[in-house]
Amino acid sequence: MHASIDGLCRYEGTGKFRREAHFRGEISAIDVANGEAIVSARIYGSPAGSASYACVWILADPYYGHGGGRATGYGYHRPSAALQVAIGRAGIRLSEDIDGHGEEAMRNAVRAIAAAVANGRQFVMHHAHP
Numbered sequence: 001m002h003a004s005i006d007g008l009c010r011y012e013g014t015g016k017f018r019r020e021a022h023f024r025g026e027i028s029a030i031d032v033a034n035g036e037a038i039v040s041a042r043i044y045g046s047p048a049g050s051a052s053y054a055c056v057w058i059l060a061d062p063y064y065g066h067g068g069g070r071a072t073g074y075g076y077h078r079p080s081a082a083l084q085v086a087i088g089r090a091g092i093r094l095s096e097d098i099d100g101h102g103e104e105a106m107r108n109a110v111r112a113i114a115a116a117v118a119n120g121r122q123f124v125m126h127h128a129h130p
Contacts, residue, residue: 001112002095022046024079025129027107029114032122039114041086041106043079052078054086056110060117065090076100083109092116 022045029039038060044053050072057066069085071078077100084099092113098105107125114123 001108002116024052025127027110028126028128029110029118029123030126031118032124038118038121038123039110041083041110043083043106050074052082054079054082056083056086056090056113058090058092058113058117060114060119060121063117065092067091077102079103080106087113 024043024045026043027041028037030036031038036059037057039056039058041054041056044055045051046053052071053068054070055066055068058064067086067089069082069087069089071081071085080101080103081099083106084094084097087094087098087109094109094112096105096108098109107127111125
């Protein structure tokens with residue numbers, strides 16, 4: 001999987017997608033040299049469990065941006081669908097669709113974004129759960 005970024009990333013609001021009380025997990029690419037996140041994606045749920053929310057932040061000079069997304073319904077992997085929306089709103093295009101494709105697709109997307117913006121820096125992947 002590859003990520004493409006045209007110039008600087010966009011800043012699409014994440015505030016309405018953050019649901020800290022219903023945090024489900026975080027996938028981050030961490031710069032080995034300084035321990036700071038290059039890319040961070042957080043997943044949230046809804047109180048009733050019928051929706052998933054995602055926020056993504058890109059923090060790699062000169063690439064800065066963020067976006068949020070929401071997915072509802074049943075019968076597919078909502079967290080990856082929400083992350084797909086968030087990534088698009090941050091101005092990033094993936095070579096493969098992750099919408100509904102699960103946890104591994106989400107990790108691969110964050111890894112691809114980090115590789116695109118890291119400017120040769122080495123990074124490690126970190127996956128956190130509450």
